Each structure stands twice: as C-alpha cells, then as structure tokens.
Amino acid sequence: MTTHANEILVLGATGKTGRRLVRRLRAAGETVRAASRSGEVPFDWYEPATWQAALTGASAVYVVAPENDPAPAHDFVKQAVERGVTRFVVLSARGIEHVDERFGRGMVAVEDAVRESGTEWTVIRPNNFNQNFDEGLWQPALLHGRLALPVGDLPEPFVDAEDVAEVAARLLTREGHAGKVYELSGPRALSFEDAVATIAQSAARTIQYVSLTPEEYHAELLTQGYPEDAAETLGAVFAVLGAGHIAEPVEGVQRVLGRPPTDFAAYVSRAVGAGAWA
Numbered sequence: 001m002t003t004h005a006n007e008i009l010v011l012g013a014t015g016k017t018g019r020r021l022v023r024r025l026r027a028a029g030e031t032v033r034a035a036s037r038s039g040e041v042p043f044d045w046y047e048p049a050t051w052q053a054a055l056t057g058a059s060a061v062y063v064v065a066p067e068n069d070p071a072p073a074h075d076f077v078k079q080a081v082e083r084g085v086t087r088f089v090v091l092s093a094r095g096i097e098h099v100d101e102r103f104g105r106g107m108v109a110v111e112d113a114v115r116e117s118g119t120e121w122t123v124i125r126p127n128n129f130n131q132n133f134d135e136g137l138w139q140p141a142l143l144h145g146r147l148a149l150p151v152g153d154l155p156e157p158f159v160d161a162e163d164v165a166e167v168a169a170r171l172l173t174r175e176g177h178a179g180k181v182y183e184l185s186g187p188r189a190l191s192f193e194d195a196v197a198t199i200a201q202s203a204a205r206t207i208q209y210v211s212l213t214p215e216e217y218h219a220e221l222l223t224q225g226y227p228e229d230a231a232e233t234l235g236a237v238f239a240v241l242g243a244g245h246i247a248e249p250v251e252g253v254q255r256v257l258g259r260p261p262t263d264f265a266a267y268v269s270r271a272v273g274a275g276a277w278a
Contacts, residue, residue, distance in 0.1 A: 007031045007057050008172055012064030013039045016131050017091060020165035021062060030173065033058060045072045055080050060087040060172050063110055068233060070109030077113035088114040089171045094125040094183050095246040102236035120178035122171045127185045127246055130267040131161045133199060134276035142277055147196055148210035150217040150238045155189035157249040160262035167256045182252035186261050189247055195264060202268045203277040
C-alpha cells in the first residue's frame with residue numbers, strides 16, 4: 001500500500017540505524033526530519049523545549065529512546081500525539097524482557113508509552129548489530145588485535161543495521177504492522193570467537209578473542225576508563241547474552257521484508273571493502 005506519513009521524524013538520526021533510515025526514506029521520496037542533538041533538527045530528550053519544533057507537522061516517529069532513563073518517555077509520547085503523530089516505530093532490544101534495572105529502562109518505558117497512546121505502534125527488537133564490530137563499540141579492540149568479552153562460546157545471530165533500517169522504513173510507510181513486535185536477527189548464530197575469526201581472515205589481521213568472566217570484564221572496563229555506571233550497563237547486556245535468551249535466529253526480517261536477512265560473512269566482506277579494519 002502507499003505511504004502513511006506526511007512527514008517522518010527520525011530520532012537518533014546520526015546513529016547506526018537512524019542515519020541509514022533517513023537515507024532510505026529520502027531515497028524513496030519521503031519527507032524526513034533527521035533529529036538528534038547534533039543533527040539537522042535539534043532534539044534532546046533532556047531538553048523538552050526541543051520537542052515541539054521537531055514534532056510539529058510530523059505524523060510518524062521513529063523513536064530511539066535513552067537506553068536506561070524512563071523519565072522522558074510518557075511525556076514525549078503524549079506531546080507527540082497532541083501534535084498529530086499517529087504512528088510510532090520504536091527501536092528496542094531483543095531480550096529486553098530479561099534485562100535487569102541496569103539496562104533498558106528507557107526502551108521499556110517507550111514501549112509502554114506507545115502501547116497506551118491510542119495510536120498505531122510497532123516495536124522492533126534487534127540482536128546486536130553487525131556494525132558494533134566496525135562502528136564504535138568493538139572496533140577499537142579489533143584494531144588493537146584483542147576483543148575480550150564475557151560471553152564464552154555462546155552464539156548470537158548478529159543482525160545488520162541496514163536490515164534494521166529497511167524494516168523500520170517499511171513499518172513507517174506501509175500498512176499492516178500496527179500493534180506488532182518484531183524480533184530481528186541475522187540468518188545464523190555464530191560465537192564471538194567465530195565472528196572475530198571471520199573478520200581477522202577477511203581483513204588479513206591477527207585478532208585474538210578472549211573469554212572473560214563477568215568480574216574480569218567489569219575490571220577491564222574500569223581500567224579502560226569506563227565509568228562505573230557504564231560498566232554496569234554493559235555487564236547487564238552481556239548477562240542476557242550469556243543466559244542464551246537471544247541466541248537463536250528469528251524470522252522478523254523475513255516476515256517484514258520478504259527476504260532473508262544479511263549474512264554475517266556478507267557484512268564482513270562489505271566492511272572490509274570500505275576499509276573498516278584497515
């Protein structure tokens with residue numbers, strides 16, 4: 001069916017999924033407001049004065065919540081509905097129902113707020129992004145030749161951020177997805193050790209994967225300069241991985257897009273070609 005939104009507000013528009021979503025929507029002819037603290041449209045979760053200008057005229061919103069702060073969620077969704085928003089697509093996280101108080105409270109609050117909003121809403125819950133290996137989180141460690149994490153041999157079906165953005169674009173502009181929660185993963189699960197080996201071979205680098213205990217990981221993060229709260233948050237994320245809650249592939253990408261998700265090896269080949277680990 002044809003597009004739903006007159007204007008689409010994309011929060012987190014400079015992030016992994018947001019910037020890819022903006023590009024896809026604009027290529028499809030949609031009118032998009034790319035919003036973030038440093039983006040085209042100023043938006044800050046902690047400065048409600050920025051909400052009004054971002055929301056005015058938008059009929060659909062891609063919501064990337066502050067991960068661990070539930071405070072702004074309900075007020076933002078309420079104001080969005082008052083200003084004419086009729087559709088929300090929320091970026092959450094797979095396994096969010098198993099996470100403790102150290103992570104994800106902002107995502108849970110936004111999920112709850114849109115469910116109570118009386119509008120159309122859809123939630124996407126992806127696995128860890130492939131792009132965590134080449135954009136930010138784990139890239140510095142890979143470049144230094146050693147990635148150390150507290151997950152052992154447990155596999156994960158990493159999902160490509162390009163697939164997540166394509167799913168979000170479909171949900172924002174097509175009918176038939178209201179009231180649904182889609183879990184998104186890649187097509188197969190592989191261990192972090194195997195993922196690192198795939199990257200090392202393709203990039204022609206020597207990279208070691210080291211399995212840590214949660215306590216060792218926490219200590220390493222503090223040694224690297226992470227604040228205590230950030231170390232606690234990352235520990236909570238890996239506790240979900242370590243418990244096996246998100247280890248099995250799921251069919252969300254296939255259900256929305258009608259095609260298989262991108263394989264990890266294809267992502268690695270693409271990233272090597274772009275110089276990710278050069």
